[in-house]
Amino acid sequence: MIDTWRNKRLCSLLGVDYPIIQGGMVYNSGAKLAAAVSEAGGLGLIGAGSMTPDLLGDQICKTRSLTDKPFGVNLPLLFSHARDAMDVALAEGVRIFFTSAGSPRRAIGPLKEAGCTVVHVVANPALAVKCQEAGCDAVVCEGFEAGGHNGREEITTMVLVPECVAAVDIPVIAAGGIATGAQMAAAIALGAEGVQIGSRFAATVESSGHENFKQAVVASGPGDTQLVLKSHVPVRLLQNRFRDEIQALEERGASSAELAEHLGTGRARSGMLEGDLDEGELEIGQVSGLIDDIPPVAEIMRRLLSGYEEAVQQMNM
Amino acid sequence: MIDTWRNKRLCSLLGVDYPIIQGGMVYNSGAKLAAAVSEAGGLGLIGAGSMTPDLLGDQICKTRSLTDKPFGVNLPLLFSHARDAMDVALAEGVRIFFTSAGSPRRAIGPLKEAGCTVVHVVANPALAVKCQEAGCDAVVCEGFEAGGHNGREEITTMVLVPECVAAVDIPVIAAGGIATGAQMAAAIALGAEGVQIGSRFAATVESSGHENFKQAVVASGPGDTQLVLKSHVPVRLLQNRFRDEIQALEERGASSAELAEHLGTGRARSGMLEGDLDEGELEIGQVSGLIDDIPPVAEIMRRLLSGYEEAVQQMNM
DSSP states (O other), X not given: OHHHHHTSHHHHXXXXXXXXXXXXXXXXXXXXXXXXXXXXXXXEEEEGGGSOHHHHHHHHHHHHHHOSSOEEEXXXXXXXXXXXXXXXXXXXXXXXXXXXXXXXXXXXXXXHHTTOEEEEEESSHHHHHHHHHHTOSEEEEEOTTOSEEOOSSOOOHHHHHHHHHHHOSSOEXXXXXXXSHHHHHHHHHTTOSEEEEOHHHHTSTTOOSOHHHHHHHHHOOTTOEEEEOTTSSOEEEEOSHHHHHHHHHHHTTOOHHHXXXXXXXXXXXXXIISOOTTTSOOBOOGGGGGOOOOOOHHHHHHHHHHHHHHHHHHHOO | OXXXXXXXXXXXXXXXXXXXXXXXXXXXXXXXXXXXXXXXXXXXXXXXXXXXXXXXXXXXXXXXHHOSSOEEEEEETTSTTHHHHHHHHHHTXXXXXXXXXXXXXXXXXXXXXXXXXXXXXESSHHHHHHHHHHTOSEEEEEOTTOXXXXXXXXXXXXXXXXXXXXXXXXXXXXXXXXXXXXXXXXXXXXXXXXXXXXXXHHTSTTOOSOXXXXXXXXXXXXXXXXXXXXXXXXXXXXXXXXHHHHHHHHHTTOOHHHHHHHHOSOHHIIIIXXXXXXXXXXXXXXXXXXXXXXXXXXXXXXXXXXXXXXXXXXXXX
C-alpha cells in the first residue's frame, strides 16, 4: 500500500509515504514526536508556538539527528516570535512550513523565495481560497472538533472538508476529530487528500507533554471537551477547574478584558508541560473521548493504516 | 448495488432498499416528502412535531395513498401532543417510529407491544446505551452540525458516530452534516450502518416548507448557521434578524426566561411554513452551505448513491 499512497499528489509534495501529518502542538510536539512520526512514514511537525527561537533551533537539530526523513515546522503567525522563529528554521534548513493563526499573505514571500513548501491552516473555505491565491501549496481544514485554538465559524470537519474541496484546487488536508483509521477513511471519503492529527499524537510515548496531561486525555470521556473563550480567542479545552471558572465568567456575560485577566499567562505551559491539571489549560480535541492508551507513535501509525483498510473494505458494496 | 444494501441489517430491519432515512422535520416533512423518499428506496418519515393528531392521521393516510413502501413517523416525546400522536399513528397502522427529544423509556412499552420498530435519536453515547437497554432497535446519532434542536454536548458527527458504534451493538444511523454521497460514505466509514438526512431533503420539490425558506437555504453559505439558545433549548438556525436578536441577548447574558419571552411562540411555523425570513426561526443544518438547488427527491437519491460509489472508488488504494 505504501507505493499507492506515495504516488499521490500530497505525498509527493511532502516527500512522505503516507498522507498523515502530525499537527504541531504547543508543549507536545518537539523533536522526539516529530522524528518518530517522520520515521514511521508520516510528516512530523515541530510546534514552534511554545518555543523561543533558540529552543526551536535546538529541536530542529535534534530532529535531524533522529531521522533522515522530511519533517516540518508549525509556525503560528500571530505568535510574538514568529518572524525570528521562521528565520531560525530557514537557517537550519527546514523547507516545510505549516503556518496557522493569521493570514499567510505576508509570511509566504520569504518562505517561497527560500524554496519552501507552505501549508496554511484554515477554518473556513473563504480563507482556503485566499491561501491558494497567496501561493500556498495545500491547506489544512480544521473543524470545530479540533483541540486548542479554533475558528469562530464552528464549522465541523464533516462540512468544512467538502466546502474547502469544492473551493480550491490545491490539496486539502482534514483536521479535527481524526484519531483512528476509520476517521481517516471518513476524511478521505469527504475529499481530503490527507489528514493532520493532533490529539492522538499528544497521547503517545514520544510526546513531550506532561504525563499528567496524557493521563487526563486517557481518562476523559465523550463530551468532556468544550470550545470556550469564544468572545476572546476560541479554544477547545478539557474540563477542569480552570475551564469551569472560565465558563462561569462567560455565563455571567464577562467582557473579553475580564476573561483575559482571569486567563493570565502561562496557562498552557502549566497544564500541558508542567502537569497542573487544576489551574492549567488542557488543549485537546473532542476525540480525546476515544483515546484510551499512550502507545508509541509507530503503533498509532500501524493502527491508522490498518483501520483505514478495514473501513474501506466494509464500504465496498 | 440495491441487493447488497438490502441484505444489510439496517435495511432488513426497516424493509428498505437503501440505508437512507429522511429525517422527520417540523413543517417540512409531510406526506409528499415522506412518500417520495420511500418510493425512491429510502425511508420517509412524517414529522409529527408540527402536526395536531388529526393532521397527522390525514398525512399518514395520504402517504399510504402515495406509496406501498414502508414509511414511519418521527415523534418528539416532549411535544405536548406526543401521546395522542402516537395513538393516532398506531391506529393508522404505522409500525416504524423514530422518537426524539426525551427518554424512550416510557414510550417504548406501548410501541413494542404493538410490534413496532423503534429508533431513538441521541446526541451522546451514554444515551445510546440507555436506548439499547430500553429495547430500541437502532439509534440515530445526531452531531453538533445538525439543524434544529440539538444536544448540549456539542459532539460532532465525526466523533459521535465512532463513540456510539463502540458503545452499542444495535445499528447506528449517522445524522448531522450529511447531504452528499461523499458525506454518506464518510458516515459509513465511521461505522454507521445508515444515514438520516434532514436539510438536503428540506430543499426539495416535495418538502412542504415555504418556497422562501427553501430559497434561503440555497442562498446560504458556509458558516451561516449557528447553534443558539444554548442555555435554553439549543437549536441550530440560519442567520436572520430574529437570530441576530437572540444572539445579542445571549451576549448580554440574558436569562433563560428572557430568551423564552423573546422567542415567544410560532417562530418555527412563521419561518419555515409561512416564509417570514426576518422574524421566523429557520432551522437548518450546517450543510446548508453546500446546498444550492431544489430538485425532486428522486434526484437527491440518485446523487447520494452515485456520490457514495465515487467516494468509495477514490478510497480504494
